[in-house]
Structure formats: structure tokens, C-alpha cells
Amino acid sequence: MKKPQRVYEALEWASSFLEKNGREPRAADLLLKHHLGLSWTDFYIERREPLPDRVWEHFYRHVLRHAEGVPIQHLLGYEEFYGRRFSVSDKVLIPRPETEELVAGVLNWLKGREHATVADIGTGSGIIAITLALEHPSLQVTATDISNEALQIAEKNAGQLGASVSFYQGDLLEPLRHQAKKWDVIVSNPPYIPKTEWLALDPLVKEHEPERALIGEDEDGLLSYRAMARDLPTLLKEDGLAAFEIGEKQGNDVKELFQSALPEANISIRRDLNGKERMVFCENKKQV
Numbered sequence: 001m002k003k004p005q006r007v008y009e010a011l012e013w014a015s016s017f018l019e020k021n022g023r024e025p026r027a028a029d030l031l032l033k034h035h036l037g038l039s040w041t042d043f044y045i046e047r048r049e050p051l052p053d054r055v056w057e058h059f060y061r062h063v064l065r066h067a068e069g070v071p072i073q074h075l076l077g078y079e080e081f082y083g084r085r086f087s088v089s090d091k092v093l094i095p096r097p098e099t100e101e102l103v104a105g106v107l108n109w110l111k112g113r114e115h116a117t118v119a120d121i122g123t124g125s126g127i128i129a130i131t132l133a134l135e136h137p138s139l140q141v142t143a144t145d146i147s148n149e150a151l152q153i154a155e156k157n158a159g160q161l162g163a164s165v166s167f168y169q170g171d172l173l174e175p176l177r178h179q180a181k182k183w184d185v186i187v188s189n190p191p192y193i194p195k196t197e198w199l200a201l202d203p204l205v206k207e208h209e210p211e212r213a214l215i216g217e218d219e220d221g222l223l224s225y226r227a228m229a230r231d232l233p234t235l236l237k238e239d240g241l242a243a244f245e246i247g248e249k250q251g252n253d254v255k256e257l258f259q260s261a262l263p264e265a266n267i268s269i270r271r272d273l274n275g276k277e278r279m280v281f282c283e284n285k286k287q288v
Contacts, residue, residue, distance in 0.1 A: 121188035126154030189245035190224035251277035
């Protein structure tokens with residue numbers, strides 16, 4: 001491939017090449033903006049500028065790798081979430097926009113509540129725990145994950161972003177059982193994809209993101225929710241909130257699981273901006 005002379009020429013080639021290989025053409029913009037080190041405004045202004053040789057070398061290599069199936073976020077080493085840049089790798093899930101809605105719902109519930117205790121279960125790259133800690137600085141935030149590699153990335157993100165979060169290794173709610181207290185908020189985006197749906201996933205997900213963080217380990221994908229439902233009565237405060245991201249077809253099943261565990265709770269299924277049922281909020285009630 002002969003090196004293009006101008007920025008816009010490199011973009012035209014890359015967009016066409018990626019589209020022919022079944023990828024989003026806009027990935028070319030993300031990659032080249034990154035390698036030029038420009039803001040979006042400057043990136044659009046400087047499209048007719050000469051393309052540096054070194055930028056072309058890195059850009060060309062990354063375009064080829066993305067066409068082969070490597071996610072953009074793994075090539076860049078980060079993803080944006082709630083206006084912040086989080087480091088990612090193939091050891092954690094790539095942050096999704098839908099999870100921002102889960103965080104927003106928790107923050108809305110926390111308005112007016114100071115010094116609340118929050119636990120993020122299966123934290124991965126730490127996006128939920130870190131965002132909550134930064135958006136509501138009075139919170140006491142704990143995060144758990146079964147993967148030590150994921151926790152290393154989450155701790156790195158917390159350090160880079162200046163968030164105060166306590167991290168513990170363990171399966172789901174298990175690390176919380178040893179802390180002799182209850183929590184105001186328990187929030188989680190656990191693995192929930194049924195095994196039957198795993199094979200149909202886009203290779204960008206299936207081949208490059210951790211299987212353990214995606215698959216629910218049973219036919220209906222609800223194993224993690226069943227495990228957490230068993231622990232909620234002893235770990236969630238009587239007036240606390242449990243909030244979960246779910247698969248779009250799992251709302252009623254997850255609601256029933258938590259209603260059985262907390263019969264007095266007010267449990268709602270919430271839709272995302274695309275109108276899909278993607279969250280369950282469980283507002284516990286004080287016993288009178």
C-alpha cells in the first residue's frame with residue numbers, strides 16, 4: 001500500500017477498506033484521530049494537512065488489525081465512559097454506553113444521600129465503581145471481581161482518575177460477607193449471556209473479550225443473579241438499592257428472582273434509550 005500524502009486520503013482508503021471487510025467505516029476516524037493526537041475539532045480542520053510517515057505506519061497497521069477482528073478499544077488501549085477515559089485490555093469487558101444508564105439511575109437514587117456505602121460486583125475495568133466515586137465523592141465505594149487481572153486494570157484506572165475505591169478479589173458477593181456490615185447500594189453488570197447465544201456473538205466480542213465476564217454459565221444466563229439473590233437479604237440495607245444490568249429478554253425472570261429474595265421490595269424493570277429492557281432496580285423497604 002503506497003502511503004497517502006494527506007490525512008483525508010488516508011481516511012478515504014481506510015474507511016473503504018474497513019467497510020469491505022465488514023467493519024464500521026467510522027473506525028478509521030477514531031484510529032487516525034488517536035494517532036495524530038488531535039481533538040475532534042482539530043481533526044476535522046486538519047484533514048487536508050500532510051500525513052506524517054510515522055503516523056501512517058501506526059495507522060496502517062491498526063487498520064489491518066481491526067479488519068482482522070481486533071476491537072478498536074484494544075488497539076487504542078482505552079474506551080470513553082461517562083466522559084472519562086478508562087484503560088482496557090482483553091482481560092476486561094469493553095465499556096458499553098448502556099452501562100452509563102445503569103450508573104445514572106444509581107446516581108439519581110443517591111441524590112441527597114451522603115456517605116452511603118456502595119458495592120460494585122464484578123467490577124471489570126472499574127467503570128461503575130470509579131464513576132460513582134467520582135460523581136458522588138462522599139460515597140464509600142467497594143468493588144469486587146473474581147479476576148485478579150481485571151482488578152489490576154481497575155486499580156490502574158482508579159489511580160489514573162483519582163478515585164477512592166477499595167478493591168477485593170472474590171466471586172460476586174463473597175468478599176462482602178466477611179465485612180460485617182450491610183450496604184446502601186449493591187450494583188452489578190454481571191455475566192448474563194446464555195450459552196446458546198454465545199456462538200452467535202460478533203467475533204469482535206467472542207474472540208477478544210473475557211468469556212467468563214460474558215457468559216452466565218447456565219442455559220438461561222441467570223446463574224449470577226441467582227447467586228446474588230441468595231445473599232441480598234443479609235447484605236443489603238433495609239432501605240437500600242440493588243441495581244443490575246440484564247439481557248434484554250431477562251427482565252421478568254430477574255425481577256422474580258429478586259422479588260422472591262426480598263418480598264417487600266419495590267422492583268422495577270427499566271428500559272434503555274433504545275427501548276430495550278436492560279436494567280432491574282430493586283428498592284428495599286424498611287420493615288415496620
